[in-house]
Amino acid sequence: MDLSFQVDLRGVVDLLSHHLYSSPRVYLRELLQNAVDATTARRATEPAAAIEIRLEPLGLNESPMLRIHDTGIGLTEHEVHTLLATIGRSSKRDDLGFARHEFLGQFGIGLLSCFLVADEIHVVTRSATGGPTMVWRGYADGRYSLEKAEQERETPGTTVSLVPRPGMERWLQDESVRELAAHYGGLLPFDVLVANADGTSDLVTSPPPWVGRPADSTRTELLGDYCEKYFGFRPFDIIDLSVPEAGLTGCAFVLPFSANPAERGAHRVYLKRMLLTDRTPDLLPEWAFFARVVVDASELRPTASREALYEDELLESTRTALGEQLRLWLVRLSVTAPHRLQEFFDIHDLGVKALALHDDETLKLVERWMPFETTLGPMPLAEFRRTHPVIRYSRTVDNFRQIAAVATAQGIGVVNGGYVYATDLLERIGQTNSGIHVEPLEPGAVTTYLDTLDNHVELRMAAFLQTARAALDRLNCDAEIREFSPASLPALYLSDPNARHVQRLRETQETADPLWAGVLGALDDLDQSSRPQLILNYRSPLVRRIAGLTDPGLVTLVIESLYGQALLSGHHPLRAQDTAVLNRSFLEMIDRAVRGSDDD
C-alpha cells in the first residue's frame, strides 16, 4: 500500500523561522514576490491588463489585518488545492521542475514565511482563466479551508490578508510595512503602493538609478545620492558594471577613504529587481575591498532563504568579470586622469598592491605610478630606475632605517620593502619583467660598501678596537672599525636575520634550565661571525677623538653610549641588558660632565 508523507506544519514553520530565514521581515518580501509573479503571469497572456499591487497595513482605518491586493493571474479552485495548500509545490517551475525564468519564486515555500508573523492567512482569489472567486483560509497548525466567496471579485486577482500573531503586530503596521516594501521592493518593475488612511496611496518603487539615464552630471549626482543613502559615503568615483551572461547591470562605488583589507565589503544584490541581500561579501573578488557594489541580475540564483547568492559557476565567472571591470577602470584612469589615479593610490594603497600581486596590468600601473619609500625619497619605481637600474630593496622597515643613511651616502639607492606587500611586489616585478633587475639588500651586505682601513691605521687602532670589543662582548655584539660616509654617523649597528636568530637562541639558553640549555647549545654553533656588529666609522671626527683617549674606562663608557645610540637610531628592539647599558652610560656621562665643570 502506498502512503503519503504527512507534514507537521508547526514543525515546518519552526524550521523556517529559526533556521531558514534570518528575520520575520522576509514575510513582506514573499508577499510582494507572489504579487509580482502573479502580475507577470497575467501580463504574459493579457499585455493590456490593468496592474495594481497595493499594501494596506494593519490598523489602517481600524483594519485587524494586513492586506496585499494584486490584479495578477489569480487561482482557480483546483490551483488553490494543488499550489497554495501544498508545501513545496509551485506554479513557477516548468514540467521538468526547473525554475521558470520570468518568475522570482521557485521553491513553493514562500507563503509559509507569513506564519512567522501571522496565525492565519486568508486568500481571496479569482483566476483570470475563469471560475468563481474562492476564499482559502490557512492556519499555522496545518489546517485549511476553502469555499466559494459570498461576493465575487470584480476583476481577476488576489488579496492576501494576514491575521497577526499576538506580539508580532508591529511587523504588520504602517511604519514597518513602508520600510520593508521600500527595502525589498524599491526597484520592482511594477508600481507598488502603500495605502494611507485618507484613501490615497504612496508609491514605493522607482527604476534602478543606473538604468536608462545619459551619462551626465545629473546621473552622477543621482548615483552619488544613492550611494550616500545606502552605503553611507560620497563615492570617489562610480564605475558602471555589466555582465550580460548573468543578466547583470549595476554600479561600483569607490570608497573615498581607505578600507580595512580584511573586511570584505557588504554589497547590495537585487535579483530580478527584488532585493536579495544588502550585505553579501561574495560578489567581488577578495582584493576589491575599495569598492561597494549595487547590482541587479536576472540569471544569478538565490539560496532557498533568498538571503544569499547560490555559489555556482556563473557566480564565479561573474565575480571574475566584475573584478576585470574594476581593473579596467584603473587602467583607464591612468590614461585619462593620472592625478586622480595618484589620489586613488594614496587612499587605497593596500588594495591596489594586493590586486597587483596577481594581476600583471595592475603591477605595471604600480611600477609606473605608485610611490615607494626609497633612499631618494618617496617615488614610483619607474622613476627610481632612471638613476638606479638595479632595484635594491630591504626586506624590513628596520633594515631600511639601518642602512638608509649609509646607502645614501654611498650613492646606493635602496627601496623600503618592509611595508605590507612591498617585498612581494618588488620580487614579482623582477620575475615578470626581464628588463628590470631587482635584488634584496641584507644589512650585512652593506659591510661590502664600507671601506677597510689602511694597514698602518688599523695597527694604530688595534688597542682601541680591543677595548671596544671587550666592552661589547658582554652584550653579545662584535666591534669593527671601517671608513664610510656620512662622516656624521659615528657608529652603525648591523644585525642580519641569522645574527638575530643566534642572539635569540643565546638569550633562551641563558634563561633555560641546564638540560634545555645543553640542547640549545648543541643547535647553536655560537659562530662569532653571526653576532651583530657595531661598525665604528673612522671617518667620523668623534670616533677619531675617542680612539685617542687613554682612559680605558672612558673608552668603554663611550662605546656603550654609541652602541645604545646606534640601536635607537636603527629602531632595533632593546633587550633588558641594552636598556641597562644605555641608562648606565648616559648617567655616568652626565656625572663626568658635571664633575668636569665642577673642576673648572
Ligand SMILES: Nc1ncnc2c1ncn2[C@@H]1O[C@H](COP(=O)(O)OP(=O)(O)OP(=O)(O)O)[C@@H](O)[C@H]1O
Ligand atoms: N498572489 C498570488 N497570486 C496567484 N498565485 C499565488 C499568489 N500567491 C501564491 N500563489 C501561488 O501559490 C504558490 C505557492 O506560493 P509560495 O509563495 O509558497 O511559493 P513560490 O512563490 O512558488 O516559491 P518561493 O518559495 O520561491 O517563493 C505559487 O507558486 C503560486 O502558484
